[in-house]
Amino acid sequence: MLIREATTEDWPTIWPFFREIVAAGETFTYPLDLGEADARPWWLLEPPNRTVVAVDDDGTILGTAKMNNNHRGNGSHIAGASYMVDPKHSGQGVGRALCEHTLEWAQAAGFRAMQFNAVVETNIHAVGLYRSLGFEILGTLPEGFNHPEQGFVGLHIMHRRL
Numbered sequence: 400m401l402i403r404e405a406t407t408e409d410w411p412t413i414w415p416f417f418r419e420i421v422a423a424g425e426t427f428t429y430p431l432d433l434g435e436a437d438a439r440p441w442w443l444l445e446p447p448n449r450t451v452v453a454v455d456d457d458g459t460i461l462g463t464a465k466m467n468n469n470h471r472g473n474g475s476h477i478a479g480a481s482y483m484v485d486p487k488h489s490g491q492g493v494g495r496a497l498c499e500h501t502l503e504w505a506q507a508a509g510f511r512a513m514q515f516n517a518v519v520e521t522n523i524h525a526v527g528l529y530r531s532l533g534f535e536i537l538g539t540l541p542e543g544f545n546h547p548e549q550g551f552v553g554l555h556i557m558h559r560r561l
Contacts, residue, residue, distance in 0.1 A: 400453050400454070400455060400461065400492070400493065400496055401453070401454050401455075402451050402452070402453050402454075402496060402497065402500045403451060403452060403454065404449065404450070404451055404452075405443060405450040405451055405452045405463060407443065409452050409460060409463075410439055410443060412460045413442070413452070413460060413463050413483075414435055414438070414439075416483065416484075416485040416486060416487075417438060417442065417463075417483055418433075418435070418438070419486065420483050420486070421433050421438070423547070424546070424547045425519065425521070425522070425546060425547065425548075426519050426522050426525070427481075428517050428544065428554075429441070442463070442465055443465075444465050444466075444467055447508075448465070448466060448467035448468070449465070449466050449467075449504065450463065450464070450465045450466075451463065451464050451465075451466075451497070451500060451501075453484075453493050453496055453497055460485065461484065461485055461488040461491070461493045462482065462483060462484035462485055462488065462493040462494065462497055463482070463483050463497070464480055464481065464482045464483075464497040464498070464500065464501050465480065465481050466478060466479070466480040466501045466504055466505065467479055467480070468510070469513075469514050469516065476509075476510055476511045476512075477510060477511065477512050477513070477514050478501070478504075478505035478508070478510040478512070478513045478514070478561075479513065479514055479515065479516065480498070480501040480505075480513060480515070482494055482497050482498060482501075482525075484497070494524075494525070494528055495528055495532075498528060498529070498532055499532065501513070502532065502559070502561065505561055506561045510561055511560065511561060512558060512559060512560045512561055513534075513558070513559050513561060514556065514557065514558045515529065515534070515555070515556070515557040515558075516554075516556060517540075517543070517544070517554045517555075517556075518554065518555040518556075518557050519544050519546065519552060519553075519554060519555075520539060520544075520552050520553040520554065520555055521546055521549055521552050526555065526557075529557050529559075532559065533559045534557040534558060534559040535557065535558055535559065536555045536556070536557055537555075537556045537557065537558050538555075538556050539553040539554065539555050539556070540553060540554040540556070541553050
């Protein structure tokens with residue numbers, strides 16, 4: 400698996416699984432009816448922030464990540480990141496590879512920590528992955544997320560020093 404910078408030419412491949420994940424309403428706090436015109440600039444970030452894709456040997460996009468400073472000004476030393484793995488390629492280590500990549504980027508860019516602001520507590524695969532990579536749950540916003548099947552569930556704030 401290769402992780403490389405995303406290009407505007409990658410968006411037509413990212414958009415279908417991005418839309419599927421967001422519309423499912425299980426893991427992101429994005430509007431369920433988020434349109435492509437709004438989604439594209441939310442995900443394809445401008446430098447110094449980055450968006451990458453994970454591709455297989457044939458060049459098939461398996462997943463994507465965006466990484467950025469979590470806050471601005473005096474909080475700009477904390478990185479943030481988000482990940483989407485094409486559901487057709489889940490369970491193949493794509494999410495782990497993308498998360499490790501974003502941690503390496505953040506450390507090399509001089510960030511002091513990485514923080515995830517809204518990890519849905521029922522997203523047990525993501526929570527488990529992040530914990531295995533050294534993230535801690537700092538707190539949970541009770542009923543901060545309205546899951547389509549499980550109702551109101553918590554949103555974790557997760558953090559890792561770099």
